Amino acid sequence: MKVKNAILFLVIIAIVGLAAFTAFEGLRVGELTIRPIRDAIKQGLDIKGGVYVVYEADTDASGQELDQIINQTIEVFRRRVDAMGLTEPYVVREGDKRIRVELPGVENAQEALDMIGRTAQLQFITTEGEVVVTGSNVRKAEATFISGEANPVVELEFDSEGTRNFAEATGKHIGEPIFIILDDEIISSPMVRNMIPNGQGFISGDFTVESASQLAALIRGGALPVNLNEVETSTITATLGVNALDRSIAAAKIGLFLVLLFMLVYYRIPGLVANIALTIYIILVLTILVLLNATLTLPGIAALILSIGMAVDANVIIFERLKEELRVGKTVRSAIDSGFKRAIRAILDSNITTLIAGVVLYQFGTGPIRGFAITLIIGILVSMFTAIVITKFLLKLIVGMNITKNNKLFGA
């Protein structure tokens, strides 16, 4: 019994140690690679840097009509965002008339904002103000160089309706200009030299390769069905976020070290057990965050660090009970049993009330605050498990090893 318990205890320590090492440094065994938590976890905009913007549709539409407008807008946003080649973009409807766009890791936030928020209504208009083709008639738009133009151009190919209209208009207006208008701004006004029957046109102008491909992408993505107002934006550079993350990790390390030290000095053997449980707690919470694909935000890190302090609480409640039971003369073994039994009610009630705050926070919060709430909720649930189940198991294991008869080491 004694030897078996000791071996089991050492195995557990080894597993926890390996898991902690993996969490920090990552692991590579043959084909299997586990990334360190820092890289595996999805980082929020406030850490990774990037931009988010919330738009509100400028419309009085409601019901199905509104749904359709919003869904179309989201569709256009998605195409534009995809054209930027970003990883993990996030476009979602928020409330009735709002759409939230998050672009983590975007380099030039201002440019990105300009491109996303543009209505991009493209029109070809004759001198009489007659609309010949619009952006919706465009089947293909590409930036390219053509002979006779020094700057790159945007080459267009129209659909069948566009081709017909364009041929008719160019046939009628030889010698006159056609205005190419993007969002009320004339971007080009080429002269019609002859009729164009093949449905191909181009927009020339003062383009660079970059601005031409951007315009092409905008036209390909289609126009927004509605005007949008920015109601909330936030941009943050990656340098600022990385600094925040580094300093938070440093704070976590120091805070954790002091808590571990305090528990060991004050509670001795149970303190050691609590420390193992706490290590398991941290690894579990981080792993669950990774598995849920939850986003780690700065307030989330604060919640995590705070939860380390609070996770110890359940153990403190149990150990104080344990001490009381030992003081009235019980054996260590029966003190553990009754201590746990009496402490469990306080732990459950106090954690469930905290959980209520966490759930409300999740329901009402947005963005980083939600990240905070998720971390808090997971933290509370996991800490109950580690404090009650794991601590009890380990304590009994140690008692079973019969290494000491000294009750003082259990806090008596």
Place this chain on the structure above:
Amino acid sequence: MKIIEKKKIWFTISSVIIALGLLLAMINGINLGIDFTGGALMEIELHQQVEVSEIREITNQYDPNASINLLGPERTILQIRSTDDFDSSTRGEIFQQFKEKYNLEENEPLRAQQFGPAIGREIQNRAFLSMIISAIGMLIYISYRFEFRFGIAAIVALIHDILIVLAVYSIFRIPVNSPFVAAMLTILGYSINDTIVLFDRIRENVKFIKKSNYEQVANDSISQTITRSINTSLTTLITIIALYILGVEQIQVFALPLIAGVISGTYSSIFIATPVWVMLKEKQHKKFYH
């Protein structure tokens, strides 16, 4: 321990702090964040120390009332805060002006935020609503698990903690913004957690009560749980203080109220919630027997 008998002292201490906070809030006004009022914020790394008057030359073109702060260890980071919600092209223009004047290499501000005024009101309402809903949720749970009077006493302690932390916000002029809501709700959670552990002990001790001596029961329960209360606040405080000392500004404005909240939460469980419960219990007892 004679905690309950001295309740007047504890109530006075708390009242003084809350009154001080209220007074300062009335004199200085509450420093509402732009997410509550609507507005814009920009932070630009200038790589040099610049006079505020020089900065104003640019910012006055957009908002003469904008507040200008210099941040960072070398005070080279310019922070502009305005209650006008500059749209993205205005923000771009402002940045461009600084970029040209100070030959900046960057293409962007370090950080920029903008909140429309409607959003600000919404966030405020939501914040308020979420606190009320969690308080009601907790009251129902405690009434179900304990007794209505415990619930009332716990909520009184919660309101106390919120007021104390608000006082800290007002005294230190910390901006009241979205993280404020998270901080507040965390404090609610922590404070109620602490109170419940104490009430759990009272609930247990009440069973062995003689002659309805609620004061005695409360005092005994406090001394039985005080080590736990102190140790738990200590471990929690250790981690938040580390966060406060090492964290960046956004984390610090979050950590400071949490420090105040943890201390207040521990204090209120013992010195506010328990005496209030005793008062309610004694009142009920009198009604019953007279």
